[in-house]
Amino acid sequence: MKILVTVKRTPQRDSRINVASGGTLAMESIEFEINPFDELAVEEAIRLKESRGAEVVVVTVGGEVCRRQLLSAMAMGPDRAIRVDAGEALDSLQIAKCLAEVARREAPDLVLSGKLAIDDEGAQIPAMLAALLGWPQANQASKIELSPDGKVAEVVCEVDAGLETVEVTLPALVTADLRLNEPRYASLPGIMKAKKKPMEVIPFDEIPDSGATRSAVIGYRALPPKPPGRSLGGVDELVEILSEKKLI
Amino acid sequence: MSDVLTVMGPLLRPVSNSDLAAVGFGESLAARSGGALDILILGPTTEDNERALVHLGVRNVYLLRHADLESYTAEAYASAVVAFVKDHRYQVIGAVSSSSAREFFPRTAAMLDVPMASDVFAVESLEPERAVFTHAVFVGNLLAAVELRGPMSLATCRASEFQAPKRVEQVSPVRRVTVSEALGHERKRFVAASRTQSARPELTEAEIVVSAGRGIKGPDEGLPLVEKLADIFGAAVGATRAVVDAGWMPNEYQVGQTGKVVAPQLYLAIGLSGAIQHVSGMRSSRTIVAINKDPEAPIFDVADYGLVMDLFEAVPELIQAIGGARH
Numbered sequence: 077m078k079i080l081v082t083v084k085r086t087p088q089r090d091s092r093i094n095v096a097s098g099g100t101l102a103m104e105s106i107e108f109e110i111n112p113f114d115e116l117a118v119e120e121a122i123r124l125k126e127s128r129g130a131e132v133v134v135v136t137v138g139g140e141v142c143r144r145q146l147l148s149a150m151a152m153g154p155d156r157a158i159r160v161d162a163g164e165a166l167d168s169l170q171i172a173k174c175l176a177e178v179a180r181r182e183a184p185d186l187v188l189s190g191k192l193a194i195d196d197e198g199a200q201i202p203a204m205l206a207a208l209l210g211w212p213q214a215n216q217a218s219k220i221e222l223s224p225d226g227k228v229a230e231v232v233c234e235v236d237a238g239l240e241t242v243e244v245t246l247p248a249l250v251t252a253d254l255r256l257n258e259p260r261y262a263s264l265p266g267i268m269k270a271k272k273k274p275m276e277v278i279p280f281d282e283i284p285d286s287g288a289t290r291s292a293v294i295g296y297r298a299l300p301p302k303p304p305g306r307s308l309g310g311v312d313e314l315v316e317i318l319s320e321k322k323l324i
Numbered sequence: 325m326s327d328v329l330t331v332m333g334p335l336l337r338p339v340s341n342s343d344l345a346a347v348g349f350g351e352s353l354a355a356r357s358g359g360a361l362d363i364l365i366l367g368p369t370t371e372d373n374e375r376a377l378v379h380l381g382v383r384n385v386y387l388l389r390h391a392d393l394e395s396y397t398a399e400a401y402a403s404a405v406v407a408f409v410k411d412h413r414y415q416v417i418g419a420v421s422s423s424s425a426r427e428f429f430p431r432t433a434a435m436l437d438v439p440m441a442s443d444v445f446a447v448e449s450l451e452p453e454r455a456v457f458t459h460a461v462f463v464g465n466l467l468a469a470v471e472l473r474g475p476m477s478l479a480t481c482r483a484s485e486f487q488a489p490k491r492v493e494q495v496s497p498v499r500r501v502t503v504s505e506a507l508g509h510e511r512k513r514f515v516a517a518s519r520t521q522s523a524r525p526e527l528t529e530a531e532i533v534v535s536a537g538r539g540i541k542g543p544d545e546g547l548p549l550v551e552k553l554a555d556i557f558g559a560a561v562g563a564t565r566a567v568v569d570a571g572w573m574p575n576e577y578q579v580g581q582t583g584k585v586v587a588p589q590l591y592l593a594i595g596l597s598g599a600i601q602h603v604s605g606m607r608s609s610r611t612i613v614a615i616n617k618d619p620e621a622p623i624f625d626v627a628d629y630g631l632v633m634d635l636f637e638a639v640p641e642l643i644q645a646i647g648g649a650r651h
């Protein structure tokens with residue numbers, strides 16, 4: 077089977093990003109990594125590869141700077157990488173269209189994605205990609221089980237009401253949630269091997285019907301600062317405050 | 325073309341504050357565009373819910389029933405919206421952020437080939453061909469103004485940031501719509517849903533939330549204390565990722581980037597450190613009280629009131645002090 081995993085280059089988790097003058101982001105000292113949710117998707121693909129054999133291809137949409145994240149992803153075990161060479165100004169539907177073109181060329185059985193990217197938190201692209209391909213999808217997976225013949229996936233999804241189990245017949249798209257697995261650290265041999273793995277670049281002008289950019293961030297601002305809280309001396313004081321506020 | 329549609333469903337449970345917030349979001353959009361607001365309920369609902377939704381001052385309440393919408397799948401719900409808007413024109417189609425809207429709304433946007441905004445905090449402006457929404461980014465640390473261009477767009481809203489519309493005496497007409505084509509995807513099947521039964525209020529609807537962090541030590545150690553405190557308050561119980569990952573509580577109790585966004589009158593954070601992923605799900609709470617023995621815990625940066633104390637001493641004392649006051 078063939079698995080395509082979408083990855084995004086995002087600021088390192090827990091980086092503190094500030095707003096510069098003019099409402100832009102101050103990104104000078106920020107380090108980047110693979111979006112943590114996409115890392116879960118990569119891990120899941122490698123586990124499927126190890127347990128039943130599969131070719132795993134990682135794909136991203138972005139400039140030359142994304143090479144490093146593709147290398148880190150391949151160091152975990154995937155076989156090769158594809159980068160659609162595009163600028164940063166694309167909107168989520170355009171990125172989904174780039175990924176759909178890659179999926180059409182590669183014809184994978186399964187596309188795995190993170191459930192959201194920790195930078196813009198839009199959580200739009202995977203569902204858009206599934207729609208563009210006309211494929212079924214399963215969102216926020218905490219467990220993926222493939223049938224012995226590899227044709228059907230039973231997916232446990234984390235939903236607001238608890239857990240929901242759905243069945244998708246491949247080809248299908250599944251997004252990874254936190255409890256799907258625990259991503260491995262790349263080994264040193266893995267990192268060395270990744271450098272020799274193929275990395276294909278698809279020029280953006282090869283993407284058919286990518287359309288106009290119709291969604292863009294026009295400015296960032298910080299949240300209004302919160303006044304410092306009050307430190308309480310003991311439970312008595314807390315009870316007093318709760319009664320004052322008529323919460324008890 | 326300046327009309328607005330609020331989509332909801334399936335609605336077998338009673339209409340919630342989150343559903344009403346979605347109507348409030350639609351109302352604020354229609355007020356800016358000068359158009360009318362309609363509600364579209366996908367799938368099964370109850371007569372009580374119909375009665376609740378016809379008193380919100382909207383132009384029409386549409387009910388779309390279809391064999392493929394009886395149990396929710398993203399594929400069928402997206403196809404239903406696409407089929408519905410073939411005969412109706414809207415400038416913005418909105419819904420409340422939820423695990424289902426997170427999957428079927430972007431799917432709908434791609435099928436309609438229109439842009440979308442996720443988890444909107446506020447509407448900055450709405451003009452023909454252009455909408456600007458505020459949306460939180462970087463784990464809720466920053467706000468971004470997102471501009472969408474074109475005659476139609478989709479948007480999900482954050483329930484805690486929008487108010488339910490005022491109830492009006494006037495009754496909106498209920499219109500049943502039918503779609504003859506199949507809506508489901510032949511390669512997708514709903515298998516089963518499982519949820520933990522609880523007599524406590526729904527996490528996203530509760531006035532008071534008592535949340536437990538790793539400090540509770542385990543399901544038999546601190547959890548009973550947290551639950552007892554919640555019951556005295558008539559509160560919902562929440563949890564951090566660590567507590568859910570450890571298997572001490574089910575996933576639907578998790579508050580944060582993964583999990584639910586809550587904004588109750590009172591949020592009691594018990595033995596939780598306050599990782600930004602958790603804070604992004606409870607930051608908008610009216611009053612935040614934190615109890616943690618570690619004075620350096622970041623939860624104290626967002627708490628209105630902080631008590632540096634071991635929860636195994638503080639919570640029993642609190643239960644004793646307020647137990648009498650409540651009963």
